[in-house]
Amino acid sequence: MAYDQFTILKSSAVPLPLENVDTDQIIPARFLKATKREGFGDNLFRDWRYNPDNSPKADFVLNNPIYSGKILVGGRNFGSGSSREHAAWAIYDYGFRCVISSFFADIFKNNSINVGILPVTVSPEFLDKIFLAIEKDPKTELEVSLPDQTVTILATGEKESFDINGYKKHNLLNGFDDIDYLRAMKEEIGAFEAALLF
């Protein structure tokens, strides 16, 4: 699937100040049985969000109406564990377009970009500032600019830049995806394959 375009996102954010949030928490394995990619948002953080009888857990952040927005802010080592892209689909399907953390697990980071979610890595200090700003005012807005590669806490004007490689940035800005690129290389790949030992 091709990406949505991503340019500048201005939104309030949902805070999840926990470390090592693994993909089994983002979407538990028992919800991976679909053969389509829609609908995973309902089970995002299922076991943190709902009791076994399906009633919502009042103390979980997604059940707290004062928090909303298209940005999810997580603690260090976000997205560790299983390679399931369903985790990124669930985050996307729920309505998030950007995840901010001080450190992402590799596969999750790749998967996010591949479904059109921008993973933004900030310094631990800046992450704390974001959490603090949201704590002060849950409606506080962040601005994530892909062209400038910056995140700004609009209330205070505090700003930090983030890294992304030029190729991925270009793709996200334009809504292109890797398969378009790779299929255009079919001949070159065929020649490469023909020369292999196995």
Add this chain to the structure above:
Amino acid sequence: MSKTTLFDKVWDAHVVRKIEDGPDVFFIDRHFIHEVTSPVAFLGLESRGIGVLFPERTFATADHNTPTINQHLPVQDPLSANQLKALETNTAKYGISHWGLGHAKNGIVHVVGPENGITLPGMTIVCGDSHTSTHGAFGAIAFGIGTSEVEMVLASQCIMQPKPKKMRITINGKLGKGVLPKDAVLYIISQISASGATGYFVEYAGEVFENMSMEGRMTVCNMSIEMGARGGMIAPDETTFAYLKGREQAPKGEAWDKALAYWKTLKTDEGATFDLEYTYDAADIEPQITYGTNPGLGTGISQHIPKAEQVLDGGASYAKSLAYMGFAEDDSMIGKPIDYVFLGSCTNGRIEDFRAFASIVKGRKKADNVTAWLVPGSHIVEAQIQEEGILDILTEAGFSLRQPGCSACLAMNDDKIPAGKYAVSTSNRNFEGRQGPGARTLLASPYVAAAAAVTGKVTDPREFL
């Protein structure tokens, strides 16, 4: 010539094109798929109206949500049945080899690849499952990918991958009595944490790995992802070649000789450099067990649970983790009562693991308070268990064998540990709810699992050896 590592050699041989300020276009020799992470990739191909570029380079097996009893009957869960059906239809449509439920070669993807000689040294291997790192045991670059990438590989046999940094982990000396490869890797993860190798690709080196069997090397490489690494690999050697020779899909005759000559070049040059190195002494490693909710929260079995100030990430997440497990700081691990034992998964579901388990339960009896699920990694392993007489030993001790599959490793099928119950598990993840909602997992080796199964509590297996 500049000095290069094993990883460089295999990586560089697979770069089709370098993109400036971007990833490498990276060629994939072998692609494994299974029922859970492939259906959406095939849908993607369909919506683009494109086919599979090299169908003979992809192999399918059903394992993640298959039942482990009564596999001859129709699958009860309609959603699982639907995924299995989708795999069958998709592979038939595109001409991909498919070892579905009931096939003589069926089993967990990372068990069947190596045992049939599909996995070979020097290859690049991917699968939509993070434990694809297992295949690194053969000196292959193997790692897990997401479903968008599964679609890329089907469409183009390539993915877009920036080259990771390089790490070497060396363990010198000899592993002590009762210490298995699983303990070696749990020890490493407890030392560097569950994210200590993120951004790196690991090479395991040193005497301990040189002396390890292929099964043991697979256990170690399997868990590379649990330290955050994309994968881990071990240079191929005589042990590797002896394991591969004669396997069904391994090269034969002249092709074998040619391959062998190439495989022998696959090692890190003396003096080549890594971005990060760790060195450990085998004498410091005892049987390990985890007490928390990520694989880095583990300790030697004779130890107490560390206090928060002694662990990396020792803040709120640590407290949450212990609360979930129902444990307290400074608790002794020995003697903790347990309810379930799971022997299986792509980490420890191979023949050696069953031999190790059987060597402890032989002549003893399963504890009455323990429910034990023993799940071979494949039909080939299952047959070997019977042929070697291991099944008799297990039966005599009060255990029974289930049919191959991922089972309680991720609890997608009915093999779920009930909420609040403790399971000593030979699998690879102790995340909250991984083995069933509310389940509490203690990761350990087959020896530790066996000792727990016969005593009903966490027990040092060295007492029984």
